[in-house]
Amino acid sequence: MQKLSRQFWFAPLLILAGLWLLWLFVPLMLGVKPVMLWTDRLIVLLLAAVVLLVAYIRRKAPLREAWLQVFRQRRAMIALVVLCAFIVIGLLDSIHYRKPLPRSSGDAVQYSVEVLSVLDAVLERLRAREEKTYSAPFATHLYAKETVTLPDGRQVRIYPRLTHAGRHLADPQKDKAADIMRTSLQGVAGGVLLGLSLLLLLTRWLAWRKRQAFLSCWREIWRGASEIPWRSIFLTILIVIVSISTAWALSGKYHVFGTDKVGQDVLYLSLKSIRTGLVIGTLTTLVMLPFAIALGIMAGYFRGWVDDIIQYLYTTLSSIPGVLLIAAAILSIQVYIANHPSLFETATDRADLRLLALCVILGITSWTGLCRLLRGETLKLREMDYIQAATALGVRHFTILGRHVMPNVLHIVLIMVVLDFSGLVLAEAVLSYVGVGVDPSTISWGNMINGARLELAREPVVWWSLIAAFCLMFTLVLAANLFADAVRDAFDPRLREQA
Amino acid sequence: MFAYIVRRILYAIPILVGVNLLTFTLFFVVNSPDDMARMHLGMKRVTPEAISKWKQNRGYDKPLLYNSEAEGAARVMDTIFFTKSVSLFAFRFGSADDGRDIGHDIQQRMWPSLAIAIPVFIVGILVNITFALLLAFFRATYIDIWGVILCVILMSISALFYIIGGQFLIGKLLHLVPISGYDTGINSFKFLVLPVVIGIIGGIGAGTRWYRTIFLEEINKDYVRTARAKGLSELRVLFRHVLKNAMIPILTGAVVVIPLLFMGSLLTESFFGIPGLGSYTIEAIQSQDFAIVRAMVFLGSVMYIFGLILTDISYTLVDPRIRLS
Numbered sequence: 001m002q003k004l005s006r007q008f009w010f011a012p013l014l015i016l017a018g019l020w021l022l023w024l025f026v027p028l029m030l031g032v033k034p035v036m037l038w039t040d041r042l043i044v045l046l047l048a049a050v051v052l053l054v055a056y057i058r059r060k061a062p063l064r065e066a067w068l069q070v071f072r073q074r075r076a077m078i079a080l081v082v083l084c085a086f087i088v089i090g091l092l093d094s095i096h097y098r099k100p101l102p103r104s105s106g107d108a109v110q111y112s113v114e115v116l117s118v119l120d121a122v123l124e125r126l127r128a129r130e131e132k133t134y135s136a137p138f139a140t141h142l143y144a145k146e147t148v149t150l151p152d153g154r155q156v157r158i159y160p161r162l163t164h165a166g167r168h169l170a171d172p173q174k175d176k177a178a179d180i181m182r183t184s185l186q187g188v189a190g191g192v193l194l195g196l197s198l199l200l201l202l203t204r205w206l207a208w209r210k211r212q213a214f215l216s217c218w219r220e221i222w223r224g225a226s227e228i229p230w231r232s233i234f235l236t237i238l239i240v241i242v243s244i245s246t247a248w249a250l251s252g253k254y255h256v257f258g259t260d261k262v263g264q265d266v267l268y269l270s271l272k273s274i275r276t277g278l279v280i281g282t283l284t285t286l287v288m289l290p291f292a293i294a295l296g297i298m299a300g301y302f303r304g305w306v307d308d309i310i311q312y313l314y315t316t317l318s319s320i321p322g323v324l325l326i327a328a329a330i331l332s333i334q335v336y337i338a339n340h341p342s343l344f345e346t347a348t349d350r351a352d353l354r355l356l357a358l359c360v361i362l363g364i365t366s367w368t369g370l371c372r373l374l375r376g377e378t379l380k381l382r383e384m385d386y387i388q389a390a391t392a393l394g395v396r397h398f399t400i401l402g403r404h405v406m407p408n409v410l411h412i413v414l415i416m417v418v419l420d421f422s423g424l425v426l427a428e429a430v431l432s433y434v435g436v437g438v439d440p441s442t443i444s445w446g447n448m449i450n451g452a453r454l455e456l457a458r459e460p461v462v463w464w465s466l467i468a469a470f471c472l473m474f475t476l477v478l479a480a481n482l483f484a485d486a487v488r489d490a491f492d493p494r495l496r497e498q499a
Numbered sequence: 500m501f502a503y504i505v506r507r508i509l510y511a512i513p514i515l516v517g518v519n520l521l522t523f524t525l526f527f528v529v530n531s532p533d534d535m536a537r538m539h540l541g542m543k544r545v546t547p548e549a550i551s552k553w554k555q556n557r558g559y560d561k562p563l564l565y566n567s568e569a570e571g572a573a574r575v576m577d578t579i580f581f582t583k584s585v586s587l588f589a590f591r592f593g594s595a596d597d598g599r600d601i602g603h604d605i606q607q608r609m610w611p612s613l614a615i616a617i618p619v620f621i622v623g624i625l626v627n628i629t630f631a632l633l634l635a636f637f638r639a640t641y642i643d644i645w646g647v648i649l650c651v652i653l654m655s656i657s658a659l660f661y662i663i664g665g666q667f668l669i670g671k672l673l674h675l676v677p678i679s680g681y682d683t684g685i686n687s688f689k690f691l692v693l694p695v696v697i698g699i700i701g702g703i704g705a706g707t708r709w710y711r712t713i714f715l716e717e718i719n720k721d722y723v724r725t726a727r728a729k730g731l732s733e734l735r736v737l738f739r740h741v742l743k744n745a746m747i748p749i750l751t752g753a754v755v756v757i758p759l760l761f762m763g764s765l766l767t768e769s770f771f772g773i774p775g776l777g778s779y780t781i782e783a784i785q786s787q788d789f790a791i792v793r794a795m796v797f798l799g800s801v802m803y804i805f806g807l808i809l810t811d812i813s814y815t816l817v818d819p820r821i822r823l824s
Contacts, residue, residue, distance in 0.1 A: 316517035321799035323765060327784045328522060328792055332529045335538045426657050433659060434765060435785045449659055456667055470660055478655040485651065 012051040027097055033111045035096040037352040039359075042283050043094050049286075066411075069490040074229040076486030081236040082479040085244075086274055093119035093275040096348075115348040119275075123268055126251055129164035131263035134455075137464050138180060138254045140166035165254045180250065187249030191242035198241065199234050206230070258464035261451065269443050270468045276444035277476060280359060280428045281421040288363030288370075293413060296371040297405050300378025301397070310371070318368040323434065329361040330354075330436040351439035358431070358438060362424060370416045377409050411491040418484035422477045429473065445469045500815075504808065511804045515588070518800045523584045526789050532559035532579070535789065539596075557596070557790070558582060583793070592794040596786070601794050605776065611681060612763030612775030614691055619698035620760055623706060624753060626699060628742075631710030635718060636737060647711070653704030661701040662770045669693055679772035694771045698764065713748045717741045747818050754810045758802035762795070 027034040057063045070076050095118045098111040120127055134143035141159040149155050161167070169175045207217035221230040247267065250256050257266035299310035317325075337350060344350040381387060382405070390400050431437035432446025440447060452465035526535075536550040536559075554560040561579050583593065592601035634646045670678035676693050717723065718741055726736045763777030772778070776795070783791035814821050 312513065312517070316514050316521070319514055319800040319803045320518055320521070320796055321759070321762065321803070324780065324792065324796045324799055327780075328525050328796060331784070331787055331789070331792065332525045334787075335534050336529065338538055339534050422655065429657050429659055430766060434781055449657075449663075453659075453663055456663065456671070466663065470657075473657060474655055477657075478652060481651045481655050 009052055009055060012048075012055045015051065016048055023095075032097040032099055035098055035115050035348075037096055037115075037348065038356050039279050039283060039352055040094050040096060042286060042356070043091075043279070046282060046286050066490045068228075070486045071228050073486045073489075074232045075482050077229055077233050078236045079479040079482040079486075081233055081240065082475060083483060085240050086278065086476050086479075089119065089271060090275045090278040092122065093117045093272060113346045115346055117275075119272065123271065126265045126268035126271075129255075129265060131162050131164065131255070131259045132160075133259070133261060133263055134462055135162055135165070135255060135259045135263075137256060137258040137266075138165075138176070138250075139258065140169065140172035140176060143462070162255070168253065180254070183249050183253055184246050187246035188242055190249065191245030192238070194245060195238040195241035199237065202234070202237075257468040260448075260465050261455075266448075266465050266468045269448055269465075270445070270472045272443040273445045273448060273469070274472065274476070276355065276438060276442055277425045277428060277473070279355060280362065280438075281424045281480070283356070283359040284362040284366065284424050285417050285420060287360050288367040289413065289417070292367040292370040293374060293406070293409075296374025297378045297401055297409060299371070300375040301382055301401060301405060303379075307375070310375070314368040314371050317364065320365075322365045323431070323436075325365050326358075326361050326431060327434065327436045329364075330358065333357045347441060351442045354439040355442060358428075362427065366420060366424075370413065373412055373416065374409050377412055378405055381405055381408055415484075415488045415491055418480070418487045422480040422484065425473065425477055425480070429469075445473045500812075504812070507808045507811070511808070514804060515797070515800060518797065519584050519587060522793050522796050523580060526793060527579055527583075535559070539787065558593075583790075587794065587797045593790055595783070595791050596788045601791055604779065605794070605798070608774055608776050608779050609761050609763075610775075611687075611773050612768065612777060613761055614687065615694050615698065615767060615773065615775065616760035616763060618691075618695045619702070619764075620753075620756070622695070623699045623702045624749075627703060627706030627710050628749070630703065630707040631714055632737060632742065634707065634711045635714040635741070636733065638715060638718070647708065650704045650708040650711075653700075654708070656704075658701050658766055661697050662766060665693060665697040665700075666770065679770065681771075681773045690771070690773070694767045694773065698767055709752070710745075710749065713745050714741055717745045720744075747814070750813055750817060751810055754813050755803075755806040757809065758806045759799070762799055762802060 023034065057067060096115050097117075098113070098115055101110045101112050103109055132142060132144075132146075135141070136143060139162065141161055144159075145157045146160050147155055147157050148160055161172075166172055166176065166179075169179060203218050203221065204214060206212075206221075207214045210217065212220075220226050221234065224231045247256055251265075251267055255265050255267070257270065260266055260269065295310045295313070299307045333354065337344075337354065344353065387400060387404050390404055395403075428437055428444060429446035429449055432444060433450050437446045438444050448465050448469040452462065452469070455462035456466070532554050533550055536553040537545050540549055540553060551560065559579060561582065586593065590602065592605070594600050595604070630646070634643050637643045637646075666678050669675050670693065676689050679690075681687060681690050714737075722744075723736060723740055726740050727733075731739070761776070763775040763780075765777040765781050767773070768775045768777035769781045779791065780795050782788075783795070
């Protein structure tokens with residue numbers, strides 16, 4: 001046991017086991033039925049991989065040093081905080097369950113077919129408040145005129161009041177601006193309070209780690225003297241928390257981003273889209289990574305006919321234009337799903353399988369670049385002295401691959417993974433427009449843009465869905481791009497020499 | 500040279516066979532023609548007669564790989580694989596679901612695609628190289644740092660928003676050009692301006708950054724230091740030496756896409772209603788016209804391989820150190 005606990009994977013496994021127990025028992029207590037979608041399972045796998053990787057990196061000095069170089073960059077850390085906010089929302093949206101239906105006594109419990117997530121529960125106030133159709137951000141009246149019967153029996157066509165926004169205002173014309181101001185001030189104040197107390201806790205932890213007095217640690221951070229740019233991190237955390245809390249306060253009384261065609265709150269939709277974007281950006285890499293790494297280093301190491309076959313494979317795949325290959329594959333899968341309706345318990349299951357299929361296909365089209373890079377690098381590595389020595393000593397091929405080649409190409413894998421992420425998130429929107437993206441019932445930025453783009457022709461213009469999707473997508477992709485740049489600078493030795 | 504080109508073309512054949520087998524598997528093995536027919540005719544209440552009629556109309560009523568009822572060569576020839584997949588090698592694309600000849604459609608629609616893709620390609624490269632040279636000239640100053648950040652910001656905006664934003668701003672608010680549509684001859688100019696401009700702007704972020712790294716890589720080499728040591732001005736160094744030597748990596752990136760230009764841009768063409776190959780493909784995907792999708796997949800791979808061969812040839816033309824072997 002003593003020896004076990006020194007292994008780097010021991011602590012992470014303990015954490016994961018704890019989470020698994022939680023996942024088993026909490027739903028039992030709440031009386032809901034936990035649902036594990038396919039993408040959820042892969043997300044758990046991904047999380048486990050990340051946790052193990054972090055533990056591994058902490059033990060290896062060169063890797064730790066490279067990551068420290070990333071952490072010292074202000075821009076990268078700001079991006080990382082924003083990314084973390086998105087990831088938290090995405091993870092909350094990945095814990096699914098089904099609510100029990102109200103039952104007559106004695107029957108077995110039946111569960112609703114609607115699959116909800118923890119995020120849905122948190123955002124219940126947004127999800128449940130549906131209007132009839134479009135309404136502008138912060139509007140109190142509907143976008144379209146309706147025939148309303150007045151108390152005295154006359155019928156008039158007016159813009160009716162919204163059922164869930166601004167009901168508390170006696171005279172919306174007069175009171176609205178002041179009320180929005182007051183509510184957002186409350187939100188900001190709450191956010192600042194919450195944020196500051198979180199920052200105090202964080203400083204407490206930092207001071208404990210550095211064995212420093214709390215006050216001197218706090219002062220060092222705000223003077224910007226710390227090695228890692230904690231001041232920028234703190235400010236970003238504060239801004240993120242304040243904007244979330246403001247949006248939270250306002251969304252209780254208004255539709256902050258308006259409502260869409262069927263009256264759903266656009267803020268809710270754009271938050272739900274985060275999971276779809278993250279899943280496509282990360283799971284695609286997760287499914288393609290084993291193939292790309294294995295084939296890439298095998299081609300470079302063994303050369304000869306193995307190399308020929310693998311090269312033929314990736315040249316063939318990369319010669320097909322990506323969109324067309326994806327379209328061809330998704331069309332086939334659509335036919336398959338349509339012809340086998342009995343395989344899926346709920347509509348969410350079906351949409352989830354299509355999301356997963358999209359990830360796999362995107363993975364198939366995007367592994368070729370990584371594979372080619374790894375092959376080239378391995379060709380160089382196999383001529384190195386330490387690998388020659390290992391061969392001479394009679395070490396088995398696969399041991400050499402695992403122990404000597406793999407760790408030395410991992411930086412390329414890492415760079416490609418972070419660089420690919422933003423491209424994949426952007427690709428989702430384009431594919432949804434082409435009609436071969438995620439299932440139409442899945443909430444995603446692509447589907448939001450697709451639904452909203454025709455509404456620009458209306459008078460007055462319905463712009464809010466588009467802008468909401470744009471803002472969130474842009475923030476995520478920009479943060480990912482900035483972070484990826486920092487990672488590449490830190491891990492690519494060729495670039496480091498130039499700087 | 501000639502022998503090299505012939506050899507490369509021969510190498511291309513197994514790749515095209517692979518592409519062909521892959522599309523064949525996707526379209527005919529994963530889903531049988533019966534599945535496709537049911538999908539097209541609507542899922543409910545489809546009679547077997549309707550399915551067989553649908554299959555007969557499109558020539559899908561044959562066996563997949565081997566026709567045991569036929570005689571002689573027809574055992575292999577009279578199959579779906581031969582009529583639908585092998586015939587692509589002769590550029591016989593067959594007919595679409597609405598009965599039109601795909602080969603004829605492609606010939607008609609390639610011109611509007613080229614009318615957009617060629618200006619976007621040429622002007623885009625010039626603009627990107629100009630900006631990249633500018634950033635390389637001001638390297639490691641605030642202009643460079645903020646220029647790169649601006650590039651990252653431009654890269655983070657989805658192509659959809661460039662198009663939607665441009666259409667909304669120029670077409671709807673300012674009424675400078677029509678929002679979408681197409682005309683022949685000189686009249687087409689006003690329809691083409693906006694898509695071309697948007698295509699160029701959309702590519703600036705990624706392009707400038709890419710060329711900037713190429714220039715910076717060259718700038719750190721010994722011959723550049725020598726040129727500076729000789730007392731050449733920085734501008735002269737940039738244009739005479741760096742630009743000239745950076746043309747080799749630029750060429751690799753550029754030449755390979757030239758043949759693909761003719762496939763058109765899916766998004767631009769469908770948003771602006773331009774009857775090119777890009778919108779042709781999108782319409783085919785949306786109406787699930789498998790024959791067109793198959794033809795475009797094949798054509799796309801042919802063009803890509805053609806681009807690779809062109810790249811290799813152009814290498815030898817600009818860099819005498821590289822020999823074809």
